[in-house]
Structure formats: C-alpha cells, structure tokens
Amino acid sequence: MIRFGIIGTNWITERFLAAAKLHPEFRLAAVYSRTEERAREFAQKHSIPHTYTDVEAMAASGEIDALYIASPNSFHAKQAITVMQHGVHVLCEKPIASNSRELGEMIEAAKRHGVLLMEAVKSTLMPGFAAVREHIGELGAIRRYVASFCQYSSRYDAYKAGEVLNAFRPEFSNGALMDIGIYCVYPAVVLFGKPNSVKASGFLLESGVDGEGSMILEYDGMDAVLFYSKITDSALPNEIQGEAGNIVIGKISEPVNVSLHYRDGRKTDLSRPVVEHSMFYELEEFIRLIKEDRTESEVNSLSVSAVVMDILDEVRRQIGLQFPADR
Incomplete structure (x- = not known):
C-alpha cells in the first residue's frame, strides 16, 4: 500500500479520491487544510485518520509516502519542495508550478532527495x-x-x-x-x-x-x-x-x-x-513508478513539464x- 496525503479539499480532490478508490494499492492517510475545522470535516467524510494544518508537520510525520497536491497553483512549488525534502513523492495538479523558475526549483529538489515528482495531467x-x-x-x-x-x-x-x-x-x-x-x-x-x-x-x-x-x-x-x-x-x-x-x-x-x-x-x-x-490513469502511473523505484514518468516526464x-x-x-x- 502507498500511503497518501492530500492537500486541497475542493472538487478536483473529490474526483481524484473517487478514482483512487479503484486502485487496490492506494491508501488515504492524511489531509492538510488551512483550518482545522475544514480538515476534520473532510477527514470525517473520507475516513482519513490524520489531519494537519501544517504541511511540514504532515511531511515529517512518517505517516505518508506520497502527496497529491490540488491547492491553488501559486502554492504548488512551496508545498511540493517542503514535502520532497522529507523524502515524500509528489503528484502535483496541473499546472505544476506558476512559472519555469518555480518548476526548476521543484525539479532540483526532487533530484536532490531522490523522490518521484510528476505533473497530474490525466489526458x-x-x-x-x-x-x-x-x-x-x-x-x-x-x-x-x-x-x-x-x-x-x-x-x-x-x-x-x-x-x-x-x-x-x-x-x-x-x-x-x-x-x-x-x-x-x-x-x-x-x-x-x-x-x-x-x-x-x-x-x-x-x-x-x-x-x-x-x-x-x-x-x-x-x-x-x-x-x-x-x-x-x-x-x-x-x-x-x-x-x-x-x-x-x-x-x-x-x-x-x-x-x-x-x-x-x-x-x-x-x-x-x-x-x-x-x-485513475495518472494515479496508476504514479503508483507504478513508486513501486518500481523510479523518479520520473516516461510520458508525463519532467522534461515535458519543463x-x-x-x-x-x-x-x-x-x-x-x-x-x-x-x-
């Protein structure tokens, strides 16, 4: 099982979780929200055991192997880099960053910490x-x-x-x-x-x-x-x-x-x-890459994202x- 954390409690996250239920190796372990009230509400709805209002605390908890980021675009880079520094793999909603500078910093962090970073473009x-x-x-x-x-x-x-x-x-x-x-x-x-x-x-x-x-x-x-x-x-x-x-x-x-x-x-x-x-298909690719100990997709590659x-x-x-x- 791959233990996932979630950032983002919006409609796109709901769709992602509906798809995730189809994958036998997906386990939902934690959710982050800016407010404790919203985190608990979302956790109760989806039976999520752990809630956080601090991204770094979630990354350092040891409770997640991977993170799905569906926050507003301007937050993607900082949140992804924060968790990758703790060895957590990142599946980040498109667009993966605000600009090329941010993406370059994300790619550098992924390579430095040996983790998988993939842009969640399903098509x-x-x-x-x-x-x-x-x-x-x-x-x-x-x-x-x-x-x-x-x-x-x-x-x-x-x-x-x-x-x-x-x-x-x-x-x-x-x-x-x-x-x-x-x-x-x-x-x-x-x-x-x-x-x-x-x-x-x-x-x-x-x-x-x-x-x-x-x-x-x-x-x-x-x-x-x-x-x-x-x-x-x-x-x-x-x-x-x-x-x-x-x-x-x-x-x-x-x-x-x-x-x-x-x-x-x-x-x-x-x-x-x-x-x-x-x-489902982006999640299937992401989990397969983790299981194969790979740090980049051949289709949704970091070079394509760049x-x-x-x-x-x-x-x-x-x-x-x-x-x-x-x-």
Whole structure:
C-alpha cells in the first residue's frame, strides 16, 4: 500500500479520491487544510485518520509516502519542495508550478532527495492517447496539430456579477491558459517536443488574468494551432493532420473517442475502454513508478513539464499576463 496525503479539499480532490478508490494499492492517510475545522470535516467524510494544518508537520510525520497536491497553483512549488525534502513523492495538479523558475526549483529538489515528482495531467496517460501514440506513424508526414478546449466557466457568471473567485485571480496564478489551455499544449509537447517558436494572442480580464487565447507552435515542417477559453464554449473536435491521413480526438482533455481516417476513405476506431473515473490513469502511473523505484514518468516526464512551462511563460509574456509569483 502507498500511503497518501492530500492537500486541497475542493472538487478536483473529490474526483481524484473517487478514482483512487479503484486502485487496490492506494491508501488515504492524511489531509492538510488551512483550518482545522475544514480538515476534520473532510477527514470525517473520507475516513482519513490524520489531519494537519501544517504541511511540514504532515511531511515529517512518517505517516505518508506520497502527496497529491490540488491547492491553488501559486502554492504548488512551496508545498511540493517542503514535502520532497522529507523524502515524500509528489503528484502535483496541473499546472505544476506558476512559472519555469518555480518548476526548476521543484525539479532540483526532487533530484536532490531522490523522490518521484510528476505533473497530474490525466489526458496523456489515458488509453485513448496511448492509441494516438501507437498509430500516429500511419499518418505519414505530420503537418498540423489542432487542439481546442473552450469551456464557459460558471465562475465567469459570478465574475460578471462582481464576485472574483479564485479561477480569475492572478495571485493564485490562474486564468484560462493555466487552467485549461495547458490541456492543449501538453499533448503537443508529448507528441512533438519543443517547438521552434511560439506566437500567441489573448484577451485579458480586468481582474488581471486571461479569459481566452490562442497560439501557434511552429515546428520543422508543421505547426500546432491551439485555442482555449473560459468565457466561451466550443464543440470543435481535435485533429492531427498528416499527408496520409488524420487522427480525430473528440476531447483533448479526455481522449476517449479517437478515430483514424485514411486518405482513401477508410476509417479505424481507435477508442479504447476506460474506467469510470478517468483520473485513475495518472494515479496508476504514479503508483507504478513508486513501486518500481523510479523518479520520473516516461510520458508525463519532467522534461515535458519543463517545455510546457516554458511555452506558458512565453505565451504570458506575449499577451502581457503576469502573476505575483513571477516577481
């Protein structure tokens, strides 16, 4: 059994725990919250034996082997480094950090203390994405990757009514790019590596974060065209275009429906069965790596996270989006 601690008592943690119940080697041992009341409330709901309001005390307790971090983005680096210094493995929600500087410090801490650090991007570890990686060679020369994740946020209604919730606050290193734009960028880097250049545009809200944006990543012989938004919806599918055919991905953040289309009209369904809770796959990968005494995923690798963060930094530079964490 791998004993897990949890930081974050929000909806994403609830989804993670629902997925974790499917894994026979997951054991929930501790929870951290800023207030004792909230920690106890969450612990009682999920039968968690230990509660903490101090991250370092939890890391030093000897009660956890690994930590799942789902706190606001601006807290990721400090919390991860704190626990890794005590030999605790870290599965950190995306985006793994506020910027490349923070991520560099996290990677250095992970290597210094010999622990596993992995960004919790579920999409690239799902069976459908594995099918994409296996069949992409059938497309011939790749010329374009197109990804769109535009999802109108209910929090935007609150924003327009005058209530600025965490999703639209720069002090938490939030906004459309960091929240959902990363789902478009991450698979591109896993599949194609570091781009030669980045061109970006975006719409900034008065709160200081972006509501939507787009970018073009230029590679040798191809480009990646990405759209993301928290203030509009889109029903566009996602596509990898090659000279011999194309792969269509229904939802870039959760690649379940995947199909391969050949130029001669043939079509192959690449969709694969998935478990009920799709966050299971990131947890499965993380636990497997711990059991194998490995400190890095081959898919959600630290080098992929570093390239993704460099891209996010450059996009933010071009559209004028700054966080307090950058200073």
